Amino acid sequence: xxxxxxxxxxxxLSLKNPLLTAxxxxxxxxxxxxxxxxxxxxxxxLKGITIKPTQGNPSPRIVETASGIINSIGLENPxxxxxxxxxxxxxxxxxxxxIANISGHTxxxxxxxAEKISKVDIISAIEINVSCPNIAGxxxxxGTDSELIYQVSKKAKNNYQGPVIIKLSPNxxxxxxxxxxxxxxGSDIVSLINTLLGMAIDxxxxxxxxxxxxxxxxxxxxKPVALRMVYQVASKVDIPIIAMGGVMNGKDAIEFLxxxxxxxxxxxxxxxxxxxxEMILNEIKDYMNRKDFKNIDDIKGKxxx
Amino acid sequence: xxxxxxxxxxxxxxxxxxxxxxxxxxxxxxxxxxxxxVNSKNTYDPLLRRPFSLFDVDKDNGIIKIIYRxxxxxxxxxxxxxxxxxxxxxxxxxxxxxxNLTNKDIILIGGGMGIVPLFYLYKSMxxxxxxxxxxxxxxxxxxEYFTKIFSDLKYATESNNKGYRGTVLDLLLDYGYDFDYFYxxxxxxxxKSLQEISNKxxxxxxxxxxxxxxxxxxxxLSCVSKTINGNRRVCKDGPIFSIGEVIFDE
Numbered sequence: 293x294x295x296x297x298x299x300x301x302x303x304x305l306s307l308k309n310p311l312l313t314a315x316x317x318x319x320x321x322x323x324x325x326x327x328x329x330x331x332x333x334x335x336x337x338l339k340g341i342t343i344k345p346t347q348g349n350p351s352p353r354i355v356e357t358a359s360g361i362i363n364s365i366g367l368e369n370p371x372x373x374x375x376x377x378x379x380x381x382x383x384x385x386x387x388x389x390x391i392a393n394i395s396g397h398t399x400x401x402x403x404x405x406a407e408k409i410s411k412v413d414i415i416s417a418i419e420i421n422v423s424c425p426n427i428a429g430x431x432x433x434x435g436t437d438s439e440l441i442y443q444v445s446k447k448a449k450n451n452y453q454g455p456v457i458i459k460l461s462p463n464x465x466x467x468x469x470x471x472x473x474x475x476x477x478g479s480d481i482v483s484l485i486n487t488l489l490g491m492a493i494d495x496x497x498x499x500x501x502x503x504x505x506x507x508x509x510x511x512x513x514x515k516p517v518a519l520r521m522v523y524q525v526a527s528k529v530d531i532p533i534i535a536m537g538g539v540m541n542g543k544d545a546i547e548f549l550x551x552x553x554x555x556x557x558x559x560x561x562x563x564x565x566x567x568x569x570e571m572i573l574n575e576i577k578d579y580m581n582r583k584d585f586k587n588i589d590d591i592k593g594k595x596x597x
Numbered sequence: 598x599x600x601x602x603x604x605x606x607x608x609x610x611x612x613x614x615x616x617x618x619x620x621x622x623x624x625x626x627x628x629x630x631x632x633x634x635v636n637s638k639n640t641y642d643p644l645l646r647r648p649f650s651l652f653d654v655d656k657d658n659g660i661i662k663i664i665y666r667x668x669x670x671x672x673x674x675x676x677x678x679x680x681x682x683x684x685x686x687x688x689x690x691x692x693x694x695x696x697n698l699t700n701k702d703i704i705l706i707g708g709g710m711g712i713v714p715l716f717y718l719y720k721s722m723x724x725x726x727x728x729x730x731x732x733x734x735x736x737x738x739x740x741e742y743f744t745k746i747f748s749d750l751k752y753a754t755e756s757n758n759k760g761y762r763g764t765v766l767d768l769l770l771d772y773g774y775d776f777d778y779f780y781x782x783x784x785x786x787x788x789k790s791l792q793e794i795s796n797k798x799x800x801x802x803x804x805x806x807x808x809x810x811x812x813x814x815x816x817x818l819s820c821v822s823k824t825i826n827g828n829r830r831v832c833k834d835g836p837i838f839s840i841g842e843v844i845f846d847e
Contacts, residue, residue: 319816323833327687327814339816347828354811354819359642361811365818368828512641540641563812564634564646566687 296580297587298573300334302555303480303532304455305389305417307334310549310588311573314536314559315340315393315419315459316365320379321386327566332573334555335389338379340421342395343404345371350503355492360513360538361560362490364504367395372408383414390414391457395421399440403447410452417454420444420479423461423486435461435486438473445477457534459483462514462521471525483534483557484525485518511560512538519551526552527596540568542575549588550595598683602660604676607742610667612676613652616684619659625651626693627718628805628837631661632813634685635671646687647671648810648832650714650782664713664742690813691836694718694780694803699725701777704802706791707732708765708783712743714805718780719747731772733765766790774798781805781840789845802840806831 298309313330315337321330330336348368355362370378383390392415394405402420409418422444423435434440441458448456458474460467462485471482487508492501518537526533535553538560539545545556561568585591603615621631632646653662667673678684696718703726705715712732719728733753734740737760744752744760753761753768761768766787774794779802781791788804795802808831811819815833822831823844829835 316818317812317816323816324814348818348821351821352809352819353821354645354809354817356643356645359644361644363811363817363819368818368821511644560644563814563817564644566812566814566816 295586296577298334298576300554300588301532302335302534305335305481307389307555309334309573309576310553310555311545311569311576312391312534312536312555312557313337313562313569314557315421317559317562320375321383321390324562324566328569331387333388333569335391335416336386337391337393337419337557339369340367340393340395341369341372341375341405342367343372343401345369345374352501352503353507355501355507357490357492357509358513360509360511361563362492362502362507362509363487364502364507366504372405376408376412380412380414386414389416391417391419393419393421393459399434399443399447402444403451406448406456407451410454415454417457417481418448418452419457419459419483420448421459421486423459423463435459435470436464438469441470441473442477445474445479449478455480457481457483459486460521461486462517462537463489467521468524468528471529471531475529475531479531481532481534481554482525482529483536484522484553485514485537488514488517510538512540512544514538515544519547522548522553523551523596526593539572540564542572542579545572545576546579546591547595549591550593552593552596554592599686600683601678601680604678604680606676607664608740609736609738611664611739611742612667612672613662613664613742614675615660615662616686617659618661618686621686621688622654622656622659622661625654625656625661625689625717627651627696627721628693628714629689629691630714630813630832630836631663631686631688632690632810633663633675635674643671643674645671645811646813647675648690648813650805650836651689651717652713653717653720664710666710687813691832692834694805694837696721698722698778701726702775703728704769704772704776704779705730706765706769706779706781706783707743708781708787709734709739711781711783711787711805711807712740714782715780716743716746729772729776731765731768733761733763733768766794769794774800776800778802779840782807785845788843792840792843792845795840800840803837804840804843805836806838806843807836
């Protein structure tokens with residue numbers, strides 16, 4: 293029973309297990325220390341960083357929907373300079389792979405941020421957020437245009453020596469085309485999927501709920517969509533995948549691995565139960581024991597027809 | 598796992614829930630809150646936990662108490678949970694009130710559901726201070742329960758002819774501003790008016806803010822409030838803020 297090997301390869305990255313945190317749900321590594329150690333994860337992805345400090349969107353920024361939540365946080369963050377001076381040193385005691393997440397309004401913004409982070413040894417990879425639905429004049433626009441995905445990937449790759457991860461938007465007609473563009477530009481990994489653009493209206497008040505009108509839907513409600521996109525990309529494009537979208541338990545994580553993911557991230561689950569990661573890893577082990585899998589690679593892509 | 602030892606109606610759509618939660622009771626301070634998972638295990642609807650401020654804590658017996666009003670499907674589900682059932686709780690969360698004052702004239706100001714966190718505060722500070730409690734709501738029925746549990750209480754109602762006629766801030770004006778410190782909790786527009794009164798009359802005090810929350814643990818940044826020190830998270834940096842700190846602009 294103890295010969296389970298959860299370690300896995302995520303493209304050029306070696307992970308102790310396939311479970312990651314999704315950006316924006318685990319702060320800058322230590323916010324949830326009283327509940328869970330970041331070290332248990334295969335990797336943690338930090339809250340998104342922009343060039344300038346960002347205040348975020350007006351309240352309300354969150355609304356619950358059927359088995360989901362819509363958020364419009366708007367990438368509130370201290371900006372790259374403060375991140376480098378204040379947040380980086382707190383990461384030194386974290387004993388797992390650390391991924392930074394960057395967002396911008398122009399192709400050059402991404403290139404600039406990639407270059408800045410390339411000087412930080414403790415960060416092993418960058419995830420490029422071309423898919424945030426919550427920032428005006430940027431964000432998701434990049435993720436819905438394969439030519440822009442290509443340009444952003446290419447520039448980031450030129451300015452960053454380590455692995456480049458492109459986090460794709462599900463708000464597109466053909467996810468395969470987007471993943472293909474990322475691969476052609478030299479990206480090492482894709483993250484699938486960011487939130488689905490949505491909104492909520494209060495019938496009693498006859499008004500939109502979110503301060504920013506639209507937001508990103510996440511949670512179990514979007515899992516089937518995420519699963520489908522992971523399956524499509526895994527079937528058609530030869531690029532490592534970090535899958536995310538409504539993973540709440542070990543079974544969900546396994547389903548994504550079966551669909552062809554190389555690693556799985558939890559997001560909304562961290563907001564509801566900060567100890568989710570621990571539980572999910574245990575459930576993955578239970579599954580492996582039950583199905584007689586000795587390592588993660590044996591599970592990957594097994595459901596692809 | 599914690600379990601429910603009492604869950605009963607105490608007013609119109611108002612419920613009181615007592616929960617056996619030894620470690621939370623040991624750690625809890627007045628003004629802190631808990632996050633309750635209202636659904637049964639293995640279902641994801643409703644998805645988010647619901648935050649509740651602590652109404653009372655019995656450290657000796659390891660019991661925490663909350664008072665909640667049915668406002669949506671989460672609280673509706675909670676009102677139907679029977680005693681002896683387990684309940685999944687995170688807490689205590691957030692920072693509590695400053696309870697280190699002694700020998701002061703103190704006013705507690707509560708509007709509507711904002712009265713709830715003031716009771717444990719009152720119990721904790723009553724011995725060493727001179728405390729007056731002012732509360733208000735639209736109708737007397739909403740606050741009837743509270744009128745029975747505080748001593749030194751005055752109350753105001755807007756629509757009924759019981760108690761002082763008006764809001765709790767009208768009642769405060771009537772009482773006068775001659776005290777050392779206040780603690781307040783209530784709707785945002787009440788706290789905003791209180792801030793104006795406080796500025797004008799040079800009052801000192803602190804407030805418990807309420808804001809729509811996601812995680813309650815400081816990571817999602819849903820509940821940030823503008824303050825003179827930039828955006829602060831109500832769940833993690835608050836919910837208690839000094840009256841002068843918060844910028845009420847929404």
